[in-house]
Amino acid sequence: MFRKELKVLDCTIRDGGLINNYQFSLDFVKAVWRATCDAGVDIVELGKKLTESDEYTRDKYGAWNFCDDDDLRRVIDSHECEKPPLVAVMYDVGRVDIHKLQPRDQSPIDMVRIACYVHQIDAGLELVKCCKDLGYLTTMNIMAASAAIETELVEGLQEVDQTTELDYLYLVDSFGAFYSEQVTYYLKLYQKYAPSKELGFHAHNNQQLAFSNTQQAIIDGVNLLDATINGIGRGAGNCNLELLLNFLKNPKFHVRPIYKVIQEDFVPLREQIEWGFNDIYGISGHLNQHPRDGMKVRGNPELKDKCYDFYLESLRLEGGD
Amino acid sequence: MFRKELKVLDCTIRDGGLINNYQFSLDFVKAVWRATCDAGVDIVELGKKLTESDEYTRDKYGAWNFCDDDDLRRVIDSHECEKPPLVAVMYDVGRVDIHKLQPRDQSPIDMVRIACYVHQIDAGLELVKCCKDLGYLTTMNIMAASAAIETELVEGLQEVDQTTELDYLYLVDSFGAFYSEQVTYYLKLYQKYAPSKELGFHAHNNQQLAFSNTQQAIIDGVNLLDATINGIGRGAGNCNLELLLNFLKNPKFHVRPIYKVIQEDFVPLREQIEWGFNDIYGISGHLNQHPRDGMKVRGNPELKDKCYDFYLESLRLEGGD
Structure with a gap:
């Protein structure tokens, strides 16, 4: 499958951080950055951007739950790369302080992904507008679409469609519940009610379908694809980046650095934390x-x-x- | 996905036996039989039917490489079942003695599956005819289609089409190399050159696609589906029976006995032998x-x-x- 417009977003650190409370070492994050740079991945999401507080401390919640500019720069500056990936972070609606975000030209971040449930779409779109005002690329990742009431989802999609500040709208299979026919069904719904939006897809591997559902999303017209190295991620994990790059056949991608970082850094990690289908x-x-x-x-x-x-x-x- | 004509063939013992040299205990095979009976599976393949010789001994190669009638009867008679599955065995072209096969009405076997490579199709069809003469249901499982030269495959398919003694023709993804688009491509080829044949599909899980490719085969008109409990099978294993039954939604199937036998018999087995994606x-x-x-x-x-x-x-x- 080759299509020029297809972009791959690696969310290894962000989704993987959900299973170790974002306690990745700096060296590990650098290794992921290096591998994804060398692999030609388009966008790399390096964590969440929560607001630090007395309750939410970096020590307890891990540096990659906060993605301070200094931490991000330490990672990005660690590897020379001719055409480095864009850097993304995730915002959880209700757990962020938009006033802490610098304008894009003063920040190492390029894209802010807003994760929200259907009932939070309005709040999410407010954040989208603020982020766009600051110059960022924006996505809205509507979680748990499979558990949403469809009329509410449709209403939300219509609002999304009106929001010119949003660059990408994501279909997210949070529970790993979709078969390919549901991927198609929901994408048609998204295309019908938010026709102005470029779409993204984020899978989970509960039924061994993260990779195949991502292929289905491509067939159905999605151009922004989430994946993680070795499929790391919450629960059953995500679509394996290495399988996806093999499938895409685009010469801009190189799978070899991904297998290298798996062998060197993910195999040891698998001894400590578990992810993947069972x-x-x-x-x-x-x-x-x-x-x-x-x-x-x-x-x-x-x-x-x-x-x-x-x-x-x-x-x-x-x-x- | 519900379609009345869909039949499921469990090949747990036959494909699983490839990784432990068919050294399953009688109790284990009985447990698989009980579970598949109670689950409403249509056909259960209990092993291969090789010919014993000084070189190929039961001790060394395991009872389920030979599937003697007495062994099969011990399994089948161990569990009361209102509508028991049909019993299948596999014949490897070149490693069987057709003269040892009893007529179906004197045997516990209902179906003989002939496994062959493309260059063995003629020899395989000879076996098909002999088995049909003895009253058996027959399948031809052409292995490694993904590595065959297409003109030779097409020639073979045309011969298959002429063989009225054959009940089912199988597309087999021996190397786990297919994406869904290849499943569709090959099935169209099979339908074009062997239009008289009902089709079967046998997947391998090398790229986490055994289950999704089996769904694609259903969409493309295949009515006989191979699967194994917990996905056991050579290398990356097969399509997981429990996932497939969940997907099919046909009330004749019951997944509960499959999860029971996984918990009781397959979890301990996983400590001894390995299968599945990596x-x-x-x-x-x-x-x-x-x-x-x-x-x-x-x-x-x-x-x-x-x-x-x-x-x-x-x-x-x-x-x-």
């Missing part, structure tokens, strides 16, 4: 459930492989009025 | 290579996670004239 996440994806219960089970050595018990319990909980 | 198989699938080199690497504790070295070595080997 039976538990397969069930939560199938049942369109938030991965938090599955993650709790996977964190308990007594329960982590008891997929039958988890299945029965999930059905029982689903059985309520 | 970086090494991702590379061999992408490069359309036989999994044997990858399996060798995965069997070596020093090399098993050195995906970068494996990638470079695979490219080097590919680089020859």
Whole structure:
């Protein structure tokens, strides 16, 4: 599959940080930056940009939950690169202080991605406008679309469509619940109600479909694709960047540096933290459930492989009025 | 996805046996039989049917490489089931003695699946005719279609089309090399040159696409689908039966017994033998290579996670004239 317009966004540090509370070492983040630079990835998301407070401290929540300009510069300046990727950070609606954001020309950040639920779209669009005023590229990542009431989603999409300050609108399969037919269905909905927007897609691998659903999104016209090195990410993880680059066949991409950083930095990390498909996440994806219960089970050595018990319990909980 | 005609064939024991030399205990095979019966699976393949010889002994090659009638009966009779699945075995062209096969009405076997490479299609069709004469349902599983020269494949398909004794023709992605677009391409080829045949599909999970490619095969008109419990199978394994049953939504299928047997019998087995996606198989699938080199690497504790070295070595080997 080759299409000139296709862009790849690596969110290894941002989505991977969800499973280790953003406690990546500076060296690890530099290694990811180097690999994604050399691989020709278009955009690299280096973390979230929360506001520090007495409760939310860097020590407890990790440097990459805050993405201070100095930290970002230490990473970016660590590797010479002819055409470096754009740098993205994620804003969580309700947990950011827009007044702390410098204008783009004084910041190492190029793109701000606004993550919100359907009921937060209005608040998210306010942030989009502020970020655009400061010169940033903007995305809106509407989370958990699979669990949204469709009329509310449609209303939100129409507002999104009116917001000229937004560059990309994301379909996000937060629960890893989509089959390819749902990817197509939702993308058609997004195209119908937000026709002015370029689309992005962010998958999760609960049912071993993150990579194939990303392919489906390409077929359906999406031009901005999220992926992570080795599929790292919350729960079952994301679309594997290395598989995606193999698929895209665009000569601007090089997969070799990705396999190198996997061998050198991700294999040791896999000894410390877990991500990727397993039976538990397969069930939560199938049942369109938030991965938090599955993650709790996977964190308990007594329960982590008891997929039958988890299945029965999930059905029982689903059985309520 | 619901379509009345869709049938599921579980090949847990047959494809799984490739990674433990068919050394499953009788209790394990009974557990798989019980689970697939209770799950409503249409056909269960319990092994290969090679011919015993001084070289090929049951002790060395495992009972399920031979599928003696007595062994099969011990399994089948171990569980009461209102509508038991049909029983299949696999024939490898060149390694069987057709004269040892009893007529179907004197045997526990219902279906014989003939596995062959493109250059063996003629020999395979001879076996198909013999099996049909004895009353069996027959399939031809043309292996490694992704590595075949297309003109030879087309010639073979035309012969297949003329063979009225054949019930099902299989597209087999032996190397896990297909994206969904190749699944569609090959299925169109099969439909064009063997239009009289009902089609089957057998996937491998090298690129995390076994399940999604099986869905694509359904979309493209395939009605017989291979899968294995927990995705067990050679190298990266197969399409996970539990994911497939979740997807099919046909009320004749029940996924619960599959999750039960995973928890009780497959989780302990995973401590002993390995299957499923990893970086090494991702590379061999992408490069359309036989999994044997990858399996060798995965069997070596020093090399098993050195995906970068494996990638470079695979490219080097590919680089020859």
